[in-house]
Amino acid sequence: MPSPRRYALVGAGSRATMYVDALAGPHAGDGELVALADTNPGRAGVHARRYAAAGRPAPEVLEPAQLADAVRRLGVDRVVVTTPDHTHADLVVTALDAGADAVVEKPLTTTRDGLRRIAEAVERTGRDVLVTFNYRYAPRNTALRRVIADGEIGTVTSVHFEWVLDTAHGADYFRRWHRQKENSGGLLVHKSSHHFDLVNWWTQGVPERVFASGGLRFYGAANAAARGLGARPERGTSEAGRADAFSLDLAADPKLRELYLENEQHDGYLRDRDVFDEGITIEDNLALVVDSAVPGGTATLSYALNAHSPWEGYVVSVNGTRGRAELTVVERGEVPLAEGRRQVDPSMHPEDVAEGAGVRPVRERLLLQRHFEAAHEVEIPAGEGGHGGGDALLLRDVFAGPVPDPLHRTASWRDGIRSVVVGVAANRSLETGQAVRVDDLDLGLAAAALVRP
Numbered sequence: 349m350p351s352p353r354r355y356a357l358v359g360a361g362s363r364a365t366m367y368v369d370a371l372a373g374p375h376a377g378d379g380e381l382v383a384l385a386d387t388n389p390g391r392a393g394v395h396a397r398r399y400a401a402a403g404r405p406a407p408e409v410l411e412p413a414q415l416a417d418a419v420r421r422l423g424v425d426r427v428v429v430t431t432p433d434h435t436h437a438d439l440v441v442t443a444l445d446a447g448a449d450a451v452v453e454k455p456l457t458t459t460r461d462g463l464r465r466i467a468e469a470v471e472r473t474g475r476d477v478l479v480t481f482n483y484r485y486a487p488r489n490t491a492l493r494r495v496i497a498d499g500e501i502g503t504v505t506s507v508h509f510e511w512v513l514d515t516a517h518g519a520d521y522f523r524r525w526h527r528q529k530e531n532s533g534g535l536l537v538h539k540s541s542h543h544f545d546l547v548n549w550w551t552q553g554v555p556e557r558v559f560a561s562g563g564l565r566f567y568g569a570a571n572a573a574a575r576g577l578g579a580r581p582e583r584g585t586s587e588a589g590r591a592d593a594f595s596l597d598l599a600a601d602p603k604l605r606e607l608y609l610e611n612e613q614h615d616g617y618l619r620d621r622d623v624f625d626e627g628i629t630i631e632d633n634l635a636l637v638v639d640s641a642v643p644g645g646t647a648t649l650s651y652a653l654n655a656h657s658p659w660e661g662y663v664v665s666v667n668g669t670r671g672r673a674e675l676t677v678v679e680r681g682e683v684p685l686a687e688g689r690r691q692v693d694p695s696m697h698p699e700d701v702a703e704g705a706g707v708r709p710v711r712e713r714l715l716l717q718r719h720f721e722a723a724h725e726v727e728i729p730a731g732e733g734g735h736g737g738g739d740a741l742l743l744r745d746v747f748a749g750p751v752p753d754p755l756h757r758t759a760s761w762r763d764g765i766r767s768v769v770v771g772v773a774a775n776r777s778l779e780t781g782q783a784v785r786v787d788d789l790d791l792g793l794a795a796a797a798l799v800r801p
């Protein structure tokens with residue numbers, strides 16, 4: 349029986365919790381966390397103590413700059429990267445060159461240069477990179493993939509995909525480091541790479557051309573002034589912030605308080621800034637048209653993202669030569685002001701879907717209708733846990749190893765590239781006002797070969 353893998357984790361924010369808890373609990377027999385790195389030693393210490401409290405050997409806490417040495421010195425097999433998006437490429441390349449594989453949170457990276465460097469490092473070292481697209485594993489998304497793969501609607505000709513983020517979760521991207529496009533690539537890279545990966549996976553598509561339109565139309569100081577919102581609290585964790593519908597009170601959430609509020613002195617990072625601040629450079633309303641090569645032809649995606657909706661979820665319609673499939677998902681039906689603590693990410697807590705006194709939301713429904721037939725509902729297996737039941741299955745693949753899967757849910761660095769290039773091309777389209785061909789992104793020979801049919 350092979351020895352458990354030795355892991356290093358870089359990035360000690362809230363997203364790291366899922367991986368630390370997995371190695372401390374259900375996957376303790378599959379791996380050991382031997383090193384934990386972050387630029388903020390306080391946050392790194394929180395996770396190190398959490399892991400040790402489960403009876404596991406305390407990991408060594410270090411700086412991200414020490415990663416290469418730690419991989420070699422501690423015999424690390426895999427590095428898990430959960431840092432801000434713009435740092436992913438540096439850390440993945442460092443891990444590969446030091447002799448470890450990498451597991452990286454989406455997006456794989458944020459820029460053309462990052463894509464090129466990762467592809468070159470994989471070719472140079474022969475190491476593996478796994479991208480954690482947990483939404484592939486959600487039973488509802490798997491059910492749609494199966495409908496398409498079984499040929500129920502024939503050759504895919506077009507996809508319409510609308511994703512709406514509510515005024516708790518959507519607003520959260522405008523409170524923290526994501527609000528600067530240089531850090532996150534904007535929502536088209538940070539958030540939408542999830543969605544573009546789903547479309548690529550559902551349709552087996554390869555993006556070829558992208559046109560984008562959008563802007564910052566709700567959040568930000570200029571929009572607040574135009575709507576006459578008046579004085580704003582600088583932070584959610586203040587008396588004024590606690591009374592504000594768009595603020596997040598870190599002190600009211602034990603986990604956020606421990607990770608962020610109690611460790612601000614180390615680096616000055618504020619997790620609860622006002623969403624109507626000056627200096628926000630990402631968009632909150634976006635629309636794309638994407639042409640992709642799919643088996644049997646070309647399919648066009650029409651995509652819309654809104655980050656200030658009163659409810660959260662998505663609607664997907666897939667048209668094919670034999671019929672149509674429609675998936676509707678409500679992750680949270682409303683954000684009531686009377687709620688004492690607004691969970692910022694409903695996909696992590698599906699039990700928090702609010703129904704209130706209004707129309708009862710349809711939590712999830714998949715309809716299939718073939719030409720000249722009546723529509724019928726496709727059964728969606730029950731899922732439990734975060735991200736529609738996808739997190740537990742993803743962690744099984746990450747730590748225990750993938751099982752035979754005809755739907756190919758495990759995502760490689762190639763899948764990561766195919767999702768990120770849509771956002772990268774879309775950002776260029778926003779700058780130029782023109783459609784952008786993926787081939788024109790100058791990704792280099794190694795990476796360009798991955799995005800051609």
